[in-house]
Amino acid sequence: MIEILRKEDCCGCSACxxxxxxxxxxxxxxxxxxxxxxINKDNCVNCGLCDKVCPLKRxxxxxxxxxxxxxxxxYALRHKNKDILDNSSSGGAxxxxxxxxxxxxxxxxxxxxxxxxxxxxAFAENLxxxxxxxxxxxxxxDIRGTFRDIKKFLKADRYVLFSGTPCQIDGxxxxxxKDYTKLITVDLVCHSxxxxxxxxxxxEYASRILGHRIVGIDMRYKRTYGWSHRFSYRFHLENGxxxxxxxxxxxxxxxxxxxxxxRPSCGECQxxxxxxxxxxxxxxxxxxxxxxxxxxxxxxTSLFLVNTEKGQHIFDEFKNAADxxxxxxxxxxxxxxxxxxxxxxxxxxFWEYYHRKGFRKTYKKxxxxxxxxxxxxIIKIIFTKCHxxxxxx
Numbered sequence: 001m002i003e004i005l006r007k008e009d010c011c012g013c014s015a016c017x018x019x020x021x022x023x024x025x026x027x028x029x030x031x032x033x034x035x036x037x038x039i040n041k042d043n044c045v046n047c048g049l050c051d052k053v054c055p056l057k058r059x060x061x062x063x064x065x066x067x068x069x070x071x072x073x074x075y076a077l078r079h080k081n082k083d084i085l086d087n088s089s090s091g092g093a094x095x096x097x098x099x100x101x102x103x104x105x106x107x108x109x110x111x112x113x114x115x116x117x118x119x120x121x122a123f124a125e126n127l128x129x130x131x132x133x134x135x136x137x138x139x140x141x142d143i144r145g146t147f148r149d150i151k152k153f154l155k156a157d158r159y160v161l162f163s164g165t166p167c168q169i170d171g172x173x174x175x176x177x178k179d180y181t182k183l184i185t186v187d188l189v190c191h192s193x194x195x196x197x198x199x200x201x202x203x204e205y206a207s208r209i210l211g212h213r214i215v216g217i218d219m220r221y222k223r224t225y226g227w228s229h230r231f232s233y234r235f236h237l238e239n240g241x242x243x244x245x246x247x248x249x250x251x252x253x254x255x256x257x258x259x260x261x262x263r264p265s266c267g268e269c270q271x272x273x274x275x276x277x278x279x280x281x282x283x284x285x286x287x288x289x290x291x292x293x294x295x296x297x298x299x300x301t302s303l304f305l306v307n308t309e310k311g312q313h314i315f316d317e318f319k320n321a322a323d324x325x326x327x328x329x330x331x332x333x334x335x336x337x338x339x340x341x342x343x344x345x346x347x348x349x350f351w352e353y354y355h356r357k358g359f360r361k362t363y364k365k366x367x368x369x370x371x372x373x374x375x376x377x378i379i380k381i382i383f384t385k386c387h388x389x390x391x392x393x
Contacts, residue, residue, distance in 0.1 A: 001039055001044055001046055001048075001050065001051070002016050002025070002037060002039065002050035002051050002054060003039070004037065006264075007030070007034075007036070007264040007265070008264045008265050008267065008268045009056055009057075009060070009265065010036055010037070010056065010265060011055070011056055011165075011167035011168075011171070011193075011263070011265045012034060012035045012036065012140065012143075012193075012263065012265075013143070013167050013168050013170070013171025013172075014027065014035075014143045014144055014146070014147060014168075014171065015053040015054060015055065015147065015171035015172070015174050015175040016037050016050035016051075016054055017037055018053075018145075018147040018148055018175050019049045019052075019053050019175055020049065022043045022044060022045055022047075023043055024039060024040045024041075024042075024043035024044040024045075025037045025038070025039055025040070026038055026040070027144060029196075029197070031351075031355065032195050032197060032198075032261075032351060033195045033196045033197020033198065033199075033200070034140070034195060034196070034197075034263050034264075035144075035196075037050070052174075053171070053174040053175050053177070054171075054174070055167055055170035055171045055173075055174050055277075056167070056265070056270060058170075058174065059170075059270040059271075060270065065270070065275055066270070066273045067273075067275075068273075068274075068275040069274040069275065070274065070275050070276050070307045070308070071274050071276060071281070071305045071306070071307050071329070071332075072306050072307060072308070072309075072311070072312060073305070073306040073312065073315075073326070074303075074304075074306075074326065074327045074328065074329055074331070074332040075303075075304040075305075075306070075324050075325060075326060076091075076285040076292065076295045076301050076304070076324070076325040076327050076331075077091050077093050077096075077285075077301070077302045077304040077322050077325075078091040078092065078297065078299065078300065078301050078302065078322060078323045079091060079092030079093070079095055079096060079321065079322050080321055080323060081095075081321075082299075084134075085299050085300060086222065086223070086299070087131070087134050087135065088134050088135065088300065089134075089135050089136040089219075089220040089222075089284075089300070090220075090283075090284045090285070090300040090301060090302045090303075091285065091299075091300050091301045091302030091304075091322075092300070092302065092322070093280075093282040093302035093304050093322075094110070094133070094134070094186065094282060095130070096318050096322055097161060097184065097186055097280060097314070097318070098110070098124075098130050098133070098161055098163075099127070099130075099318070099321070100314060100317060100318045101159050101160070101161040101184060102124075102125070102126065102130065104159040105158065105159070106153075106158050106159025106160060106161065107123050107124065107125050107153050107158060107159070107160055107161070108123065108124045108125075108130060108133065108160075108161045108163075109121055109122070109123050109149075109150060109160065109161065109162045109163065110122070110124065110130075110132075110133030110163045111133060111137050111141045111163070111164070112132040112133055113132070113137070113215060113216035113217075113236075116213075116215070117203050117213070117214050117215045117216060118142060118200075119137050119139040119140070119142065119196075119199075120141050120143070121142070121143045121146040121164070123149065133163070135218055135219065135220060136219050136220045137217075137219060138191075138194060138219050138252060138253070138256045139194060139196065139199045140193045140194065140195075140196050140199075140263065141164070142196075143164070143168060147171070147172055147175045147176075150162060150172065150176075150183075151175075151176060154176075154180045154183055157182065158182065159182045159184065160180075160182060160183050160184070161184045161185075161186065162183070162184070162185050162186075163185075163186045163187075163188070164187065164188070165187065165188055165190045165193065166188070166190060166271035166276065166277050166278065166281075167190075167265075167269075167270075167271060169185045169186075169187045169277040169278045170271070170277040172185070173185070173277060181310075184279055184280075184310070184311075184314065185277070185278040185279050185280070186278050186279065186280040186281070186282055187271075187276055187277055187278035187280075187281050187282075188281070188282060188283065189281060189283030189303070189334065189336050189337055190266075190269070190271070190336060191256075191257075191336055191341055192256075192259070192262040192263065192266040192269075192341040193263040193266055194255070194256050194261045194262060194263075195261040195262075195263070198255065198261045198354075198359070199252075201359035201363075202252060202255060202359075202363070203217075205359060205360065205363060206235070206249045207237075209246075209248055209249055210235065210237060210243065210246060210249070212237040212238050212239045212241070213237065213238040214235050214236065214237060214238075215236050215237065215238050216235075216236040217233055217234065217235055217236065217252060218233065218234040218236070219231065219233055219253065220232075221233060221234040221244060222298075222299070224244060224245065226298030227297070227298050227299060227300035227301070228298070231251070231253050232245055233245055233251040233252060233253065235249075250363075250367045250368060254367050255367055258344060258366070258367070259341060259342065259343055259344035259347070260344045260346065260347050260350040260366065261347075261350070262341060262343055264343075266340060266341055266343075267340055267341070267342065267343040268340055269340035269341070272336050272337060272338060272339055272340045272341075273337065273338070274305075274329075274337060276305060276307045278307060279306075279307055279308045279311035279314070280304065280305065280306060280307060280315075281303075281304075281305035281307060282302055282303065282304055282305075283302070283303040283334065283336075283337075284300075284301070284302065284303060284334075285301040285302055285303040285304075285332075287301075291331055292325070292327065292331060294325075295325050295327075303332055303334070304324075305332065350362070350366060353365065353366075
């Protein structure tokens, strides 16, 4: 029987909930909005399956796990299709793998926004539906029921691509308990998982300011500044319109990168190393150290790691659809492949304040910009527009 004594020991992957045939385990939201398994002891038959499939228990049981290197090949990569590249967060690596699977009449499991703006895992069986999975979504996806659906597709002898955080990939593999030739997995170099509760509160608050409900956010919108560390955010509204970096709303990135709202397990992440659970690993390929200026492009570039023999074989089949550069292990390394994201030391104070004062006051205390800064931004925008008009740019 699985028992969570420390919240740091549960990543919320859903493997334990999915494996239980007695319906003895359900996810329940805690006071920070994160889902944790809760046991109904009346239904539990003590089969031990929930403990067996827990990915964190397996990783923590072997102190040598973090030192294992599974990566076989390191690449920087950029999709050759410009439309796909424009709508991808970096170099379009995910789309390359997804297109391969769809050509095999398979299904792709990725992350999308539901009609009410909630982030969750879903399935696509054609190129049109695949579009909803493109782009980074800095929020924890609701993955309930996904593992069981994947198993049904695999048993029907179909190719399945599953994309998610490394703990979700590992959780799926532990749940399946066997290798499936037609299962292809791609894990993300994950910064951390933010609170779904705060994300919900944020979108509701921003929706009121914008006058229409937010149904999705492009969190790495490249058409404003190009592909760079200066992220631009495009908000999609229920009325069919969109707005980019609205002045009176702090972009979600300020909350996400504050490290105040991360899931507790992220501070002790067991996957911030080169022992990757997926066939492939994807991330941004930044050239901050100028080691490979020949690769950089404002259109974006993906870091692409091939981790398994299956991955090597598949990559050989689709790599001609991309511009690829072989890179070294040192060039591939980035903070979240070396160590966990450190929790903000003010995290406890943040949550205590939130539970006393509510989201609106917490947002203004911790994240809202001062009025003088907003006024300066307005002046800068006006000046830029006048400059463009004057020189007919």
